[in-house]
Amino acid sequence: MDWYSIVKLLHIVSATLWVGGGFTLMVLATLADRAGNIQGTLQAMRATGELGNRFFAPMSMLTLAFGLTMCGFWVGFSELWVLIGLAGYATTFCIGMFVFKPTADRMAAMIARDGVTPAALAHGQRILRAARFDYAVMLVIIADMVLKPTLHDVAILAAMVLVLAGGAALALGWPRRMVPSAA
Numbered sequence: 001m002d003w004y005s006i007v008k009l010l011h012i013v014s015a016t017l018w019v020g021g022g023f024t025l026m027v028l029a030t031l032a033d034r035a036g037n038i039q040g041t042l043q044a045m046r047a048t049g050e051l052g053n054r055f056f057a058p059m060s061m062l063t064l065a066f067g068l069t070m071c072g073f074w075v076g077f078s079e080l081w082v083l084i085g086l087a088g089y090a091t092t093f094c095i096g097m098f099v100f101k102p103t104a105d106r107m108a109a110m111i112a113r114d115g116v117t118p119a120a121l122a123h124g125q126r127i128l129r130a131a132r133f134d135y136a137v138m139l140v141i142i143a144d145m146v147l148k149p150t151l152h153d154v155a156i157l158a159a160m161v162l163v164l165a166g167g168a169a170l171a172l173g174w175p176r177r178m179v180p181s182a183a
Helices: 003-034 038-075 080-114 118-147 154-172
Strands: none
Touching (some): 003 038, 003 118, 038 080, 038 118, 080 118, 118 154
16 A cells, blocks of 8 residues: 555545535434424534534545645646646535635524524524535535546536536525424
């Protein structure tokens, strides 16, 4: 076994934990949201907020660090698939830092201050909408890392653009309006 294989394994494990863990929480929140289960939706949102800095950020940083290590020592930074991966990482990192974190913090503060209100639920809906695009980006990154497209792989690149457009459409779609129950 060589060092490249070890670093690649660590890169894949950290990426799996990061992407898989977040995807699971998004699915739970989406299922609860569609069922009208406000408490379930809020629980998934709280878990996302609590795990953001403790789990998701470290796993994403490890994924980046191991990926950069592979590129720096073995692969290089000039291949299109590496550049797409880095652009995708930067996109999802910015969504996490500038959408998920502040929105979850505002939602938690509103709930602590006023309880579950329509305004607090609107923040939860914003997180779910952003997650749809975020996971479209992550799907593109995963496909990019496996398929390693070049400029000649027009069909793969077009499919990646369609996935991003679909994620954007889902993110920009009209959310269901949830209101707290009177129970």
